[in-house]
Amino acid sequence: MIGPNGSGKTTLGKVLAGILKPTEGRAFLAGKDTRTLSLGAIGQAVGYLFQEPERQIFAPSVYEELAFVLRLQGKPPDVIDHAVNTMLGRFDLSALRDRFPFSLSRGEKQRLALAAVLVNSPDYLILDEPTTGLDLKNKRRLGGYLEELLDAGVGMMIISHDRAFATGYATRVIELSGGVVIRDSDRTLHRA
Amino acid sequence: MILTERFTGLDPRTKLVLVMVLSSLGVILQEVLLLGIVWFLTLSLAALFGVGWRPILRRSRMLFGIFAAMAIIQSVFTTGGHGFLWLGPVSVISSLGLERAGGVVLRLLIVVVSASIMATSSPREIVQGLSQWRIPYELAFMVAVAIRFLPLLRQEALETLTALQLRGVALEQLPWGRRLRVYSYLLMPMIAGVMSKSKELALAVEMRGFRAYSQRTAYRVLRPRPFDYAVGGGMLVGMGLFLWIVY
Numbered sequence: 001m002i003g004p005n006g007s008g009k010t011t012l013g014k015v016l017a018g019i020l021k022p023t024e025g026r027a028f029l030a031g032k033d034t035r036t037l038s039l040g041a042i043g044q045a046v047g048y049l050f051q052e053p054e055r056q057i058f059a060p061s062v063y064e065e066l067a068f069v070l071r072l073q074g075k076p077p078d079v080i081d082h083a084v085n086t087m088l089g090r091f092d093l094s095a096l097r098d099r100f101p102f103s104l105s106r107g108e109k110q111r112l113a114l115a116a117v118l119v120n121s122p123d124y125l126i127l128d129e130p131t132t133g134l135d136l137k138n139k140r141r142l143g144g145y146l147e148e149l150l151d152a153g154v155g156m157m158i159i160s161h162d163r164a165f166a167t168g169y170a171t172r173v174i175e176l177s178g179g180v181v182i183r184d185s186d187r188t189l190h191r192a
Numbered sequence: 193m194i195l196t197e198r199f200t201g202l203d204p205r206t207k208l209v210l211v212m213v214l215s216s217l218g219v220i221l222q223e224v225l226l227l228g229i230v231w232f233l234t235l236s237l238a239a240l241f242g243v244g245w246r247p248i249l250r251r252s253r254m255l256f257g258i259f260a261a262m263a264i265i266q267s268v269f270t271t272g273g274h275g276f277l278w279l280g281p282v283s284v285i286s287s288l289g290l291e292r293a294g295g296v297v298l299r300l301l302i303v304v305v306s307a308s309i310m311a312t313s314s315p316r317e318i319v320q321g322l323s324q325w326r327i328p329y330e331l332a333f334m335v336a337v338a339i340r341f342l343p344l345l346r347q348e349a350l351e352t353l354t355a356l357q358l359r360g361v362a363l364e365q366l367p368w369g370r371r372l373r374v375y376s377y378l379l380m381p382m383i384a385g386v387m388s389k390s391k392e393l394a395l396a397v398e399m400r401g402f403r404a405y406s407q408r409t410a411y412r413v414l415r416p417r418p419f420d421y422a423v424g425g426g427m428l429v430g431m432g433l434f435l436w437i438v439y
């Protein structure tokens with residue numbers, strides 16, 4: 001989903017994820033009306049990356065940030081440790097594992113937020129501006145990883161004004177402007 | 193509503209006196225009946241200031257949970273009054289418990305609602321009022337910032353809770369022990385957010401020359417009018433009389 005600042009991308013993303021309930025019309029997640037679903041239930045199936053990474057940082061250390069949700073879900077410790085370490089490696093965060101997340105740099109926070117969303121291995125992803133603050137190397141890495149997920153059958157929606165990044169992996173491109181869908185390729189594209 | 197206008201137009205310092213009188217009474221008084229009288233007085237004053245009923249109602253509803261919890265705790269752990277509901281030898285609801293819980297909730301209500309009277313002045317007026325009371329401008333400014341940021345904080349707490357649930361934490365399915373742990377995870381981003389925001393704010397105001405000069409001039413200077421003295425003085429004398437009659 002692409003479009004200029006203030007065109008409603010984030011708003012539409014939040015409606016699709018059930019964070020905002022539509023005032024008109026209805027939004028469905030896997031065939032269920034989002035109004036009937038609890039946020040917790042949505043969160044277990046859908047990974048939502050907020051545009052501001054600070055929004056989704058909760059724990060006192062980078063490691064803990066990735067581990068605590070799995071722990072709350074009652075996963076066994078060795079499974080948690082393995083999943084967390086894999087993610088730390090993927091997003092180049094291993095050296096920061098004991099750091100206080102709130103004092104990380106912008107790009108590091110972004111990577112942590114991405115890792116935290118993905119460690120839950122969701123079936124579907126909604127990523128709001130996932131490349132913000134990432135340097136070229138990390139952007140490429142993220143791209144490569146998203147491609148792996150696509151190959152594994154994970155669905156995703158990427159919200160971005162980085163047209164090249166958003167459309168590079170897309171099978172459908174929706175363009176918004178002024179709160180209205182002005183273009184929709186409607187599943188005719190093939191992944192680049 | 194000319195009357196409402198007269199009251200909201202009062203000097204912020206007069207309002208401060210009023211709020212302090214009401215909340216001191218709320219803290220000093222012990223008996224539920226007296227607290228009830230002060231609560232009634234607070235409500236009438238809030239109405240005079242044009243404070244809407246809806247926010248008051250909403251806040252009262254939030255306090256209802258506290259009332260229920262307090263009533264049970266106080267009933268179980270105090271012996272006195274007579275019990276209405278017994279669980280074996282333990283009184284789960286007793287008259288004393290209800291009375292104490294009522295007292296606590298009335299106090300909270302008095303403080304919260306009387307404070308909303310302050311919100312009828314603009315933050316700028318409050319700063320001006322405080323600094324004319326010779327409170328250092330920096331402090332007065334902080335008070336205004338706090339008033340400005342409190343509603344935002346509430347908003348932020350709600351959004352943080354949303355974000356946490358979206359990480360796949362199904363609050364409604366968790367047992368109580370774990371749910372409490374979840375709430376502890378909410379505190380972290382809120383405290384860190386407040387800290388970093390206040391650091392940034394401090395830096396930003398300094399960069400704009402907040403304390404460049406030791407003296408400040410103000411375009412707007414507050415002058416209390418006779419009505420201010422009447423209301424402020426009346427409240428203070430009223431409080432004195434009230435306490436004298438009661439004790």
Ligand SMILES: Nc1ncnc2c1ncn2[C@@H]1O[C@H](COP(=O)(O)OP(=O)(O)OP(=O)(O)O)[C@@H](O)[C@H]1O
Pocket residue numbers: 003004005006007008009010011012051161
């Ligand atoms: N909570 C809100 N209350 C009122 N208006 C809002 C709110 N959130 C967003 N808006 C408005 O809705 C419009 C769309 O906002 P949205 O965040 O969806 O834009 P966006 O396409 O994501 O922009 P960006 O590229 O800057 O992220 C904007 O004009 C914004 O000001």
Ligand SMILES: [Mg+2]
Pocket residue numbers: 009010011051128
């Ligand atoms: Mg946006």
